[in-house]
Amino acid sequence: MEKREVIMDHYNNPRNRRRIYDSNYVVENTRNSSCIDNLDVYVKVQNSIIEDVAFDGEACAISISSASIMTSNLKGKTIDEAIEYINNMEAMLSDKEYAEDILDEAIVYEDTKNTSRKTCAWLPYAAVKKILENYK
Amino acid sequence: MNREDFPMLKQDIIYLDNGATSLKPQVVIDKMTEYYESYSANAHRGDYDISYKVDMEYENARDLVVEFINAKVKEEVVFTSGATESLNMIATGFFANLVEPGDEILITTTEHASNVLPWFRLVNDYGCTINFIPLDDNLHVTIDNVKKSITPRTKIIALAQVTNVIGDIRPIKEICKLAHENNIFVVVDGAQSVPHMKIDVQDLDVDFLAFSGHKMLGPTGIGVLYGKQELLENLEPVNLGGGMNESFDSPSEVYYVDLPTRLEAGTQNIAGVIGLGAAIEYIKKIGIDKIHEREIKLREYLIEKLVKIPHIDIINLEADSGIVAFNVDGIFSQDVAYYLNKYNICVRAGNHCAKLVKNATGVTNSLRVSLYFYNTESEIDELVELLSDKEKIVSEMI
Numbered sequence: 466m467e468k469r470e471v472i473m474d475h476y477n478n479p480r481n482r483r484r485i486y487d488s489n490y491v492v493e494n495t496r497n498s499s500c501i502d503n504l505d506v507y508v509k510v511q512n513s514i515i516e517d518v519a520f521d522g523e524a525c526a527i528s529i530s531s532a533s534i535m536t537s538n539l540k541g542k543t544i545d546e547a548i549e550y551i552n553n554m555e556a557m558l559s560d561k562e563y564a565e566d567i568l569d570e571a572i573v574y575e576d577t578k579n580t581s582r583k584t585c586a587w588l589p590y591a592a593v594k595k596i597l598e599n600y601k
Numbered sequence: 602m603n604r605e606d607f608p609m610l611k612q613d614i615i616y617l618d619n620g621a622t623s624l625k626p627q628v629v630i631d632k633m634t635e636y637y638e639s640y641s642a643n644a645h646r647g648d649y650d651i652s653y654k655v656d657m658e659y660e661n662a663r664d665l666v667v668e669f670i671n672a673k674v675k676e677e678v679v680f681t682s683g684a685t686e687s688l689n690m691i692a693t694g695f696f697a698n699l700v701e702p703g704d705e706i707l708i709t710t711t712e713h714a715s716n717v718l719p720w721f722r723l724v725n726d727y728g729c730t731i732n733f734i735p736l737d738d739n740l741h742v743t744i745d746n747v748k749k750s751i752t753p754r755t756k757i758i759a760l761a762q763v764t765n766v767i768g769d770i771r772p773i774k775e776i777c778k779l780a781h782e783n784n785i786f787v788v789v790d791g792a793q794s795v796p797h798m799k800i801d802v803q804d805l806d807v808d809f810l811a812f813s814g815h816k817m818l819g820p821t822g823i824g825v826l827y828g829k830q831e832l833l834e835n836l837e838p839v840n841l842g843g844g845m846n847e848s849f850d851s852p853s854e855v856y857y858v859d860l861p862t863r864l865e866a867g868t869q870n871i872a873g874v875i876g877l878g879a880a881i882e883y884i885k886k887i888g889i890d891k892i893h894e895r896e897i898k899l900r901e902y903l904i905e906k907l908v909k910i911p912h913i914d915i916i917n918l919e920a921d922s923g924i925v926a927f928n929v930d931g932i933f934s935q936d937v938a939y940y941l942n943k944y945n946i947c948v949r950a951g952n953h954c955a956k957l958v959k960n961a962t963g964v965t966n967s968l969r970v971s972l973y974f975y976n977t978e979s980e981i982d983e984l985v986e987l988l989s990d991k992e993k994i995v996s997e998m999i
Contacts, residue, residue, distance in 0.1 A: 473999065526933060
């Protein structure tokens with residue numbers, strides 16, 4: 466599939482998009498004040514493994530699809546693996562060196578790195594990064 | 602009209618974000634460059650020719666503002682960094698010393714952040730109460746609703762004359778009359794009105810008016826605080842320092858100079874002031890009424906076309922300004938803006954700094970087209986054509 470098709474597929478059929486009312490999940494809100502993207506990200510960690518991760522909220526196509534891809538990729542990862550994945554995403558969007566294979570489908574945002582939309586692609590990651598910092 | 606005066610318009614862009622900031626005509630740029638190149642001295646300071654010229658140009662710009670808004674005297678016109686600083690000076694420098702716990706401030710949910718947050722501060726720090734004037738079905742402010750919102754504790758009514766998302770013109774003159782009959786002060790945020798329509802502060806009888814230079818063809822970082830002289834006399838300077846003091850010997854012996862310089866501490870944005878003066882001269886030459894007329898005509902032209910597109914929801918069908926807020930059904934506003942950007946069309950998406958608007962419209966974000974006189978029908982045609990094909994938007998928005 467082309468990058469565009471992957472993004473549109475995740476935007477039109479977002480994975481793991483649901484509101485969660487369960488105290489076993491840590492929730493973190495992430496928003497972009499200038500463009501009103503606003504997502505809640507839910508993470509359930511057990512024995513240092515991300516057992517489940519979901520998101521809900523209102524945002525643009527890039528943010529929604531990025532959250533969908535991110536949640537799909539994070540499930541089952543250890544905290545260390547998850548942090549490595551997130552750091553690689555950050556590196557890619559910042560035009561630094563990164564490991565392509567770790568990013569998996571998230572590689573589709575490579576082209577956003579020099580545009581205003583890179584903050585949209587990064588938005589859901591900011592929330593998970595914040596949550597995982599408490600587990601270090 | 603007058604497109605040839607704007608260097609930015611030589612680029613291949615369609616600029617429809619004038620509510621955020623306006624483009625600058627060459628005469629404004631030249632006037633500022635001239636200051637930096639040929640008489641770049643400080644104001645109110647030197648005893649030499651070029652410094653004297655700075656004083657002349659600086660005060661000439663003030664005279665131009667005085668005439669433009671029909672202030673009574675130059676003491677009523679203070680230069681600030683913009684409408685935001687002006688509104689904060691009014692709230693913090695004037696009203697913070699005046700309000701008592703329980704005093705009520707009336708605003709609306711369609712105000713810009715800079716006409717909300719300074720008042721929230723009076724609520725949080727001084728025990729005031731904030732109340733919202735209900736809006737009618739068109740999201741407009743009616744004099745009846747203002748009347749109903751006034752209580753014996755109402756002290757301040759703070760309103761944009763034209764709101765930056767809905768674009769409605771508020772009946773400021775009637776509101777001032779009603780307010781003054783009830784000993785209420787009226788603060789007007791003129792950021793979206795002064796650039797686009799004739800403002801006469803004496804006729805309106807506003808107590809305070811704030812506006813920015815950059816939305817009216819002037820430079821960024823310059824704006825105006827207008828206040829009735831007897832009120833400004835009691836506005837505590839937020840900034841103390843050079844230029845605004847007459848003499849000082851000890852903490853108990855500090856003497857300030859008179860208005861308006863008392864409220865302009867430190868070296869001011871001289872190039873900005875002079876540039877704003879040039880912008881006002883330029884607007885005068887075209888005619889503010891003509892500018893307003895042109896914008897209304899452009900808006901009507903745009904609305905007429907947008908209403909025919911089934912997947913477009915217009916938020917502010919009725920408004921006597923150049924502002925049109927809308928959404929493409931089922932598509933996030935930012936995605937549409939990004940799509941339009943691919944065709945070099947600049948529109949704003951989001952909440953437009955008016956984060957309470959959602960309480961009024963039920964819509965959390967939107968696209969906003971804000972027109973100025975230099976926009977054209979053919980630019981609107983191009984915008985409308987791009988918006989009319991929803992499939993194209995979806996396929997090109999990322």
